Amino acid sequence: MTAVERNWKPTPTDGVSSPTSTLQASTEEILKARYLSVTLNAASSNSPPSTPFEPTLHKNSHIQYLLRNLRQGFPARYISQAASQPWLIFWTLQGFCVLGVGLDGQTKKQAVDTLLAMQHPEGGFCGGPGQAAHLLPTYAAVSALAIVGQPGEGGGWDKINREKMYDFFMSLKQPDGSFLVAHHAEVDVRGMYCLLAVATLLNILTPELVAGTSEFIATCQTYEGGFCNASFPGWAQHHSSTSPIDPSIPRPPLGEAHGGYTFCGTASWAFLQPYIKTSYRGSGNVKPEVNLKALLRWTVQMQGSSIELGGFKGRTNKLVDGCYSWWVGGCAGVVEGLIGEGVGKSEDKAHATDVPTEPDGEWDDVDDALFNRRGLQEYVLYAGQHHAGGLIDKPPKPSDSYHTLYCLAGLSAAQHRVQPSSSRRETLSAAWTAHAEAEFDGLRKEAFISALSWVEEEGASLYVGGEKNRLNATHPLFNLTVTHSEGIMAHFYRQTIPSRFTKKST
Amino acid sequence: MSHVESNDPADQTLLYCEKPEWQDVTPIPQYDGVNPIAPIFYTPEYKDATEYFRAVVEKDEISERVLQLTLDIIQMNPAHYSAWQYRYRTIIALKRPLEAELTLMDVLAIQFLKTYQVWHHRRLVLTALYESSTSDSASSPSSNAAGAAAAAKELAFITRALETDTKNYHTWSYRQWLLAFFDDEALWEGELPYVERLLEADVRNNSAWHHRFFVVFGRVRAKGEVDLEEVLKRELSYTKDQIAFAPNNPSAWNYLRGILERNKKPYSDLQTFVEPYTVPASSSTDEGIVDLDNPRPGPGAQLPCVAALEFLADIHEKAGGEQTKQAIEIWKSLANEHDTMRKKYWEFRVKEASA
Numbered sequence: 001m002t003a004v005e006r007n008w009k010p011t012p013t014d015g016v017s018s019p020t021s022t023l024q025a026s027t028e029e030i031l032k033a034r035y036l037s038v039t040l041n042a043a044s045s046n047s048p049p050s051t052p053f054e055p056t057l058h059k060n061s062h063i064q065y066l067l068r069n070l071r072q073g074f075p076a077r078y079i080s081q082a083a084s085q086p087w088l089i090f091w092t093l094q095g096f097c098v099l100g101v102g103l104d105g106q107t108k109k110q111a112v113d114t115l116l117a118m119q120h121p122e123g124g125f126c127g128g129p130g131q132a133a134h135l136l137p138t139y140a141a142v143s144a145l146a147i148v149g150q151p152g153e154g155g156g157w158d159k160i161n162r163e164k165m166y167d168f169f170m171s172l173k174q175p176d177g178s179f180l181v182a183h184h185a186e187v188d189v190r191g192m193y194c195l196l197a198v199a200t201l202l203n204i205l206t207p208e209l210v211a212g213t214s215e216f217i218a219t220c221q222t223y224e225g226g227f228c229n230a231s232f233p234g235w236a237q238h239h240s241s242t243s244p245i246d247p248s249i250p251r252p253p254l255g256e257a258h259g260g261y262t263f264c265g266t267a268s269w270a271f272l273q274p275y276i277k278t279s280y281r282g283s284g285n286v287k288p289e290v291n292l293k294a295l296l297r298w299t300v301q302m303q304g305s306s307i308e309l310g311g312f313k314g315r316t317n318k319l320v321d322g323c324y325s326w327w328v329g330g331c332a333g334v335v336e337g338l339i340g341e342g343v344g345k346s347e348d349k350a351h352a353t354d355v356p357t358e359p360d361g362e363w364d365d366v367d368d369a370l371f372n373r374r375g376l377q378e379y380v381l382y383a384g385q386h387h388a389g390g391l392i393d394k395p396p397k398p399s400d401s402y403h404t405l406y407c408l409a410g411l412s413a414a415q416h417r418v419q420p421s422s423s424r425r426e427t428l429s430a431a432w433t434a435h436a437e438a439e440f441d442g443l444r445k446e447a448f449i450s451a452l453s454w455v456e457e458e459g460a461s462l463y464v465g466g467e468k469n470r471l472n473a474t475h476p477l478f479n480l481t482v483t484h485s486e487g488i489m490a491h492f493y494r495q496t497i498p499s500r501f502t503k504k505s506t
Numbered sequence: 507m508s509h510v511e512s513n514d515p516a517d518q519t520l521l522y523c524e525k526p527e528w529q530d531v532t533p534i535p536q537y538d539g540v541n542p543i544a545p546i547f548y549t550p551e552y553k554d555a556t557e558y559f560r561a562v563v564e565k566d567e568i569s570e571r572v573l574q575l576t577l578d579i580i581q582m583n584p585a586h587y588s589a590w591q592y593r594y595r596t597i598i599a600l601k602r603p604l605e606a607e608l609t610l611m612d613v614l615a616i617q618f619l620k621t622y623q624v625w626h627h628r629r630l631v632l633t634a635l636y637e638s639s640t641s642d643s644a645s646s647p648s649s650n651a652a653g654a655a656a657a658a659k660e661l662a663f664i665t666r667a668l669e670t671d672t673k674n675y676h677t678w679s680y681r682q683w684l685l686a687f688f689d690d691e692a693l694w695e696g697e698l699p700y701v702e703r704l705l706e707a708d709v710r711n712n713s714a715w716h717h718r719f720f721v722v723f724g725r726v727r728a729k730g731e732v733d734l735e736e737v738l739k740r741e742l743s744y745t746k747d748q749i750a751f752a753p754n755n756p757s758a759w760n761y762l763r764g765i766l767e768r769n770k771k772p773y774s775d776l777q778t779f780v781e782p783y784t785v786p787a788s789s790s791t792d793e794g795i796v797d798l799d800n801p802r803p804g805p806g807a808q809l810p811c812v813a814a815l816e817f818l819a820d821i822h823e824k825a826g827g828e829q830t831k832q833a834i835e836i837w838k839s840l841a842n843e844h845d846t847m848r849k850k851y852w853e854f855r856v857k858e859a860s861a
Contacts, residue, residue: 007846011754012754012808013752013754013806013808014751014752014754014755014803014807014808015806015807016709016751016804018707018708018709018711018752019672019707019708019711020708020710020711021710069544070543073545073546074544074545074546074547075546075547076546076547076548076549076552078546079546079548079549079552079582079583080584081546081585082548082556082583082585082586083585083587083588085546088544088546089543089544092544107543110542110543111543113540113541113542114537114540114542114543114544117537117538117542126588127586127587127588128536129538129560130534130559130560130563130564131586131587131588132588132592134587182587183591184590184591184594184595185587185591185623185626186622186629222716222719222764223719223760223761223763223764223765223767228679229675229679230679232683232686232687234686234687234689250724252682252686252720252723252725253720253724254682254683254686254720255675255678255679255716256675256678256712256713256715256716257716258675297851300848300851303847304847305847306846306847310847315673315712316712316756316760317710317711317712317755317756318673318712367850368850370850370851370854371848371850371851372847372848372849372850375847
């Protein structure tokens with residue numbers, strides 16, 4: 001599409017100006033100007049005028065940016081992230097993985113040692129050495145270890161104290177099924193997501209751990225369809241502090257529907273499905289419900305219009321931001337997976353044999369994603385890249401570690417389709433090895449299979465700008481590659497995972 | 507009081523390693539025997555203070571001087587949750603005046619509006635203040651006079667903070683917690699007028715719309731004490747007026763959907779209201795008729811409005827039968843003309859309705 005053809009219709013204001021519409025209009029001008037300058041620069045450079053312009057992901061410059069952070073470290077303005085050190089490491093390492101860059105053994109070893117220095121003696125990981133344990137850095141550290149670690153001496157995985165981590169998790173649990181993110185800290189859906197992802201990766205999920213958590217997550221869905229950060233427990237608790245919470249007493253959401261919380265709420269809901277499936281049957285307890293249709297509607301409504309270059313917003317009437325490429329764009333795929341599972345997907349597109357991979361544009365007919373994949377890719381490619389490397393919220397913001405990963409992960413989520421596959425589920429189920437001494441084998445097996453049945457649909461990729469912009473696929477629930485998710489889970493569940501790749505006849 | 511914490515930079519010119527009163531403590535470096543990957547290059551002040559903080563944590567020291575140390579660290583890095591956690595423990599253990607702690611934190615809250623910890627700390631302190639002033643554990647927060655007074659003061663502070671940033675997530679979430687926790691009539695009664703002032707200033711402020719929903723429908727104590735039909739009538743009327751004023755406002759449409767769902771009312775109740783918003787502006791023929799229940803689009807309205815089309819399609823879909831075709835026609839027009847970014851979604855709706 002050329003600049004002339006693009007629809008530059010501004011968001012309608014109905015002749016009523018307000019602070020929101022003023023900010024929106026100036027942002028639209030910035031995005032339009034950025035788009036035009038990228039296309040014009042390209043037109044004046046060496047590409048033949050007859051070829052339609054295709055945006056480029058400046059992979060090398062982003063790799064250099066990540067390398068600088070990894071090797072040289074972060075300047076003093078990153079002191080604000082000194083309590084998020086595992087995050088800085090995770091964002092950087094996962095950025096490399098999405099970009100398809102492998103790491104050498106020495107770097108991996110150094111990363112493992114750094115991460116283990118942040119494990120708390122009483123369980124969980126801290127924002128930095130000597131700090132308190134916290135659910136958020138625990139997710140970041142375990143995920144980073146999934147990337148750089150391995151079993152055995154010096155590999156890091158066997159140094160994760162899972163027993164103490166479980167105790168730490170239980171010490172944060174609240175009567176309403178939620179968890180504090182740290183002692184004396186807040187209850188927040190982000191913490192629930194981090195806990196569930198880690199419990200699933202490390203095989204420490206138990207019915208005791210997550211009793212009531214599904215109900216809590218369900219109460220965080222707002223009237224708009226997305227999730228907020230927490231619900232209010234008090235009215236339910238005032239009634240009686242000893243008996244279990246009465247699910248019929250309202251627990252209103254605190255805060256409006258928001259992209260980050262919606263990703264965390266939705267992915268948590270997916271992580272809780274194995275528990276819901278195995279624990280409610282015949283228990284007499286009422287299954288909690290999330291309105292998936294409303295959630296889907298909210299998620300797709302967050303995608304900005306053509307003049308906003310198809311990027312995602314984090315809240316109704318707020319601005320697009322590159323990080324929501326993952327939190328909302330990535331979430332759309334999770335919602336689709338949940339809806340698909342709910343209605344019992346009859347056809348299974350994964351492992352379709354011998355579908356040729358075509359670059360860009362040829363696959364509109366088979367693209368059954370419910371958000372605009374092309375639109376999201378355009379936002380990241382046009383508005384999300386910083387000329388000096390790294391990715392950003394929107395021009396003219398500077399790049400940072402956080403936006404670099406979440407723009408790249410969002411771009412990847414728009415390129416690939418990673419969805420639950422019933423044939424993969426069957427394969428994993430057939431290969432499951434029961435360990436006699438393991439408690440709750442049914443739940444553990446279901447958690448393992450449910451997480452790893454998310455695989456890439458072959459022939460469903462779409463690359464704006466051509467295959468040169470291809471990124472690796474990332475698991476929609478963990479934000480790790482499927483290979484890294486499988487590696488660490490195979491270790492902690494003591495399973496041998498059948499290959500995802502069917503042998504091609506030559 | 508002998509030891510007053512200070513925000514004054516003049517008092518902070520000495521590093522902790524230079525302060526005589528800290529000579530008994532051996533600072534602990536961040537990494538011991540590890541060459542860290544991707545390190546942050548700290549300022550000398552930050553490095554110094556956090557090394558002393560690790561030492562304090564190590565020996566579990568609870569003392570007055572820890573209060574200044576944690577405050578110094580928080581001012582350099584308000585996201586240092588461990589420093590906040592330690593500060594809270596210390597304040598409680600030393601029985602420090604809690605009102606003073608809130609006042610001390612006022613400046614920090616405004617300065618670091620987007621930090622989780624500044625708001626959570628206030629919540630902890632306020633809860634402690636309430637709990638310390640009541641010995642009767644059975645009483646509810648609202649029946650506690652000291653608690654109620656502190657809550658009222660806090661609500662005023664939150665209003666000031668929201669003037670700085672009318673959509674700040676943490677501030678709004680905290681406001682809602684405060685109202686629900688204290689659940690005091692005097693606190694609640696000003697909320698609806700407050701929301702209306704904010705929506706008058708910016709009808710597109712989604713945080714204010716969400717707060718309206720929370721205030722009107724989130725409060726369960728009011729259950730049975732008010733006429734829900736009257737409340738719904740008032741809310742529908744207010745929302746329709748806001749939609750007429752600026753039709754292309756997704757916040758108002760989401761609110762409209764929200765209150766109908768919440769009260770289990772069919773969307774079709776609003777068909778007469780919605781229809782004029784689904785056609786081009788010039789096509790209406792009854793300009794002279796004023797229908798207060800169904801306010802018409804204002805003069806500047808840019809029609810048809812996407813949210814209205816979606817709403818009308820939902821009415822048709824629900825009705826089913828022959829009307830399904832009308833729903834499908836609307837979705838196709840959204841997919842191909844009015845809302846092409848969501849083409850896939852509208853096609854999905856067509857597919858679902860046809861199945």
